[in-house]
Amino acid sequence: MNNHHELAEVLGKHEDCAFSASGVLVCTCGVSMQPQEVMDDMANLASHQADVLLAAGYRKPRTIATREEMDALQVGSVILVRGVALSKESDDEPAGLHWVPAGTPMGFTSGELALPATVLHEPEPRP
Secondary structure: OOHHHHHHHHHHOOOOEEEOOOOOEEEOOOOEEOOOOHHHHHHHHHHHHHHHHHHOOOOOOEEEOOHHHHHHOOOOOEEEEOOEEEEEOOOOOOOOOOEEEOOOOOOEOHHHOOOOEEEEEOOOOOO
């Protein structure tokens, strides 16, 4: 299952809300929400859905706009540049060829790569 389908499945479990007999707004998943006004129903549902997506692990990808930001990424980071995924393989390669596309031995300097770039993965910070 890809990320799109996984998020769609998560949202499908939280697609609607209704008032219970006691006047409490309840999501289809069973979570109760206390609306301040009837007009707040959709805002409450949207907020609940956002909480669910964040709990499922969704994070908006970070965009790198400068060479300095790109160079500051840790070894093991993966970026997307013009549809090509590149991983940072080294910080100490003599020619600065730190960025390597998957499946190739060829590396690139940050100056050779187009900006902006999307950060797809960052490893846990080093101690």
